[in-house]
Amino acid sequence: MDRNFDRRAFIKAASAAGIVGLAGCAGGPSEGESTATTAGEDTTEGDEETTAAGTGSGTDEETTATDGSVDGSDVNIAMVYATGGLGDGSFNDQAETGIERAVDEFGLSYQYSEPDSVSQFAEYQQQYASSTDPNYDLVSCIGYLQSDALAETAAQYPEQDFMIVDSVPTTESGDMFDNVAAYTFQEHEGSYLVGQMAGMLTNMDFAAGAGETSPDESVVGFVGGVEGSLIGRFEAGYRAGVAAVDSDIEVQSTYVGSYSDPSGGREAAQAIYESGADVVYHAAGNTGTGVFQAAQETNKFAVGVDRDQSVTLPDYANVILGSMVKRVDTAVFEASEAVVDGSFEGGTAVTLGLEDDGVSLVYGSELGSEIPSEVKTAVDEARQSIIDGEVTVPTDPAEV
Structure with a gap:
């Protein structure tokens, strides 16, 4: 069942920054676990985002909401992150920002686990679901690779x-589970804007920071993590955005097969750059660090x-034109808020787009001001055209 997204919750979350300062809580998985509760101070300056990964103190601490909102101090939430773990400066860290904000606003407690492989998802999900000390009000599963495991776990633990x-x-009958809320995103829409920017810049004589284009080449690239329908949406939108600028621009793409292989990402991107690409867009988690x-x-x-x-990987800011931001933090925060205020609904699906x-x-903190105004104007116009329904963005790279 589809339902409308809570725009009030989203607007609040969209302005939120990461929170640092972690302490521990008890219960949950007995192996490979990390714990975190209670909100620390907001150390964000300007638009920068900060996160803390795996820095729990291991001490128990009762928490309460710090801003006068609904008290969630008796709420416990479990986070099962995607492979690649915290500190990726990308997908998992974005999810962490959402739960940390929920801690800050509601005083809830949470515990998290960082599986090393897909085979561990079911183990962690089921250990949290069966925990009695504490009982977890919600188990948050970050990433599509957890879907098969969750289908098994949700059936085994219907309460x-x-x-x-x-x-x-x-x-098996094709219905949603009554105890699962799902959040998906229109990644192809945001990726179309990336393609517009990359396509225009590769046809220009452009230099900024540590990078420069070779306009005679007209080549751009894409590096994906694990090949499949989800990352395919990133690639499809990107290719469509490039083609809308100039159908003669060559788009080279490759998949590394992992979200936690920076060296593989580096090797894949090097090959694309050496073949003439000016810009490479990645949708590969921590593998993208290598890009x-x-x-x-x-x-x-x-x-x-x-x-x-x-911002999250500032050492590379001098080559990062921008990022296709995906508000995973909003999904995590909204689900946590719903648990706190008693409005959580299983069997629901929310899809978020432009x-x-x-x-x-989002343009890069160091290079954004250098991107020509004509490029930004074209991107803005493309964004509005998608929202207005004038442009339909494909979801399958084979359609481009």
Whole structure:
């Protein structure tokens, strides 16, 4: 069942920054676990986002809401992150920003786990679901690769509430699980804007920071994590945006097969840059860090994903033109808020796109001001055309 997105919750979350300062809580998985509760101070300056990964103190601390909002101090939430773990400056860190903000606003407690492989998802999900000390009010599953495991777990624990990002698990009959809320995004829409920017810049004589284009080449690239329908939406939107600028621009793409292989990302991007690409866009989690390394080594440009990676990975800000931000933090925060105020609904699916600011192109903190105004104007116009329904963005790279 679809439902309208809570715009009030989104607007609040869209202005939120990461929170630092973690302490511990008890219960949940017995192996490979990390714990976190209670809000620390907001150390964000300007538009920068800060996160803390795996820095729990291991002490128990009762928490209460710090801003006079609904008290969620008796709420416990479990986070099962995607492979690649915290500190990726991208997908998992964006999810962490959402739960940290919920801690800050409501005083809830949470515990998190960082699986090393897909095979561990079911283990962590089920250990949280079966925990009695504490009982978890919600188990948040970050990433579409958890979908199969969650379909099994949700059926085994019908009284446990879950949320998942990037997938809508269904029963054998094709129905949603009554105890699962799903959040998906229109990644192809935001990626179309990235393609517009990359396509225009590769046809220009453009230099900024540590990068420069070779306009005679007219080549751009894409590096994906694990090949499939989700990352295919990133590639499809990107290709369509490039083609809308100039159908003669060559788009080279490759998939590394992992979201946690920076060296593989570096090797893949290097090959694309060496074949003439000026800009490489990645949708590869921590693997994308290697794309930024290759951009610096070849004096070219890159585009990040999920968070403003010019801020989360500042060492590469001099080659990051922008990032296709995906508000995973909003999904995590909204689900947590719903648990606190008693409005959580399983069996629901929320999809966020450009119109909801669920995805967007954010220009890099260092290079954004250098991008020509004509490029930004074209991107703005494309964004509005998609929102108005004048442009339909494909979801399958084969359609471009």
